[in-house]
Amino acid sequence: MQAKNDVQLKKKVGITDTTLRDAHQSLLATRMKTEDMLPIVEKMDAVGFHSVEVWGGATFDTCLRFLSEDPWERLRLLKKGFKKTPLQMLLRGQNLVGYRHYPDDVVEAFVKKAVDNGISIIRIFDALNDPRNMEKAFEAAKKAGAHVQGTVCYTISPVHDLEHYAKVAKILKDMGADSLCLKDMAGILSPKACYDIVKLWKEEVGLPVQIHSHYTSGMASMAYLKGIEAGADVVDCAISSMSLSSSQPPDETIVAALQGTPWDTGLDLELLTEIAEYFREVRKKYAEFDKASPVPDPNVLRYQIPGGMISNFISQLKEQGQLDKLREVLDEVPRVRKDLGYPPLVTPSSQIVGSQAALNVLTGERYKIVTNEVKDYFRGLYGRPPAPVDPEVQRKVIGDEKPVEKRPADYIEPGLEKARAELGHLYTQEEDVLSYALFPQQARKFLEEKLARQTGVDFDLAEKARQDHPAGYYPA
Secondary structure, eight states: OOOTTOOOOOSSOEEEEOIIIIIHHHHSTTOOOGGGTGGGHHHHHHHOOSEEEEEETTHHHHIIIIIOOOHHHHHHHHHHHOSSSOEEEEEOGGGTTSSSOOOHHHHHHHHHHHHHTTEEEEEEOOTTOOGGGTHHHHHHHHHHTOEEEEEEEOOOSTTOSHHHHHHHHHHHHHTTOSEEEEEOSSSOOOHHHHHHHHHHHHHHTOSOEEEEOOSTTSOHHHHHHHHHHTTOOEEEEBOGGGOSTTSOOBHHHHHHHHTTSTTOOOOOHHHHHHHHHHHHHHHHTTGGGOOOOSSOOTHHHHHOOOHHHHHHHHHHHHHTTOGGGHHHHHHHHHHHHHHTTOOOSOTTHHHHHHHHHHHHHHHSSTTSSOOHHHHHHHTTTTOOOSSOOOHHHHHHHHTTOOOOOSOGGGGSOOOHHHHHHHHGGGOSSHHHHHHHHHOHHHHHHHHHHHHHHHHSSOGGGOHHHHHTOTTSOOOO
């Protein structure tokens, strides 16, 4: 069994397979069920991937909200099946797997339980590349014995130059990162930019480097090859039948492209083909969510907007009968982003910028109506923007209020015991308390339905069952 603190990067180029997390998050609205993952796990485990990304990102939320699944149980089942391959997750720093900052005690407990339940590698990022928002997650992951992958989000702006990427990477190394990840969430990383950043990191930082990109613009495979030439150790790919579009480059294509070179992965194309056939059939089951474009989307290069953001704009504008305003909204996004100090467009900053851009257009006046998230952003509660915000916009949004100077989480009260008290006798495992601390409404609904199934009675009629278990736990 893979020891959780025994993750070794290969000398040849390794591949992290994202099929069970980012691929279906990008292509199928994160709807793939655990029952469709487990039958293929044995074959995936035999491939020899550097790791498989199976958890984090939007999977946690979606399990509770839409699939009536326990995300912790999914992790345990996958860990049971992957006997040789390290399991990897994506963690949004102080946001964990949610969309806001959580208290330090929740971060510490969540990371520990993630490792206890099977995660070996934790990729930790912050939407603003603010290292302060990654400190607590780094500390907790190191303490739990996980491999900590410090992550820098890639974007294009006047302030996101090589100096910026070098500075953040060096800070992450000093914080204890075991490896670095260049995270291109929008698919806008060019081959030259990838080569230059990876080369700089290898020369000046000296840690193993992994590249994560999306195929949205059509450049990802080219960027990977240039990054590998510059010294990248691992690249993120997905099985071919779950690749391309807004997903990652195909496993098989990268494996074939590197055969016979100094970076040969050594992976078995025949076995990968069998896995691809399996997922080709699985994907058909989720056709109602499969809206991925079969061709590259050049708009991502023009607006630097991830494909999911454009889809959300289309959906929102259609609902309001304002689809004709789409181009105006897309044009407004870069202006709002500039006002906010050029945050990379990744969760949650992409939602913050996108929602405000839509409001600016639909109301006919910029910042006439301001979301609470934008107000908190200007207050510094999401972290330190990469560049100074527009002072006039800031004054319009929060008046003369002074932004906070400390780490945002320093202003958040502990939340674990509060969550435990609010959940009362409803939880059956400590992980349930964490689910509730992150997503109170979704977790409560899930746990009530679980209790109803276990007791055979409606939750509203289950007071007697609660009284029968004063210790706070129901039988699992």
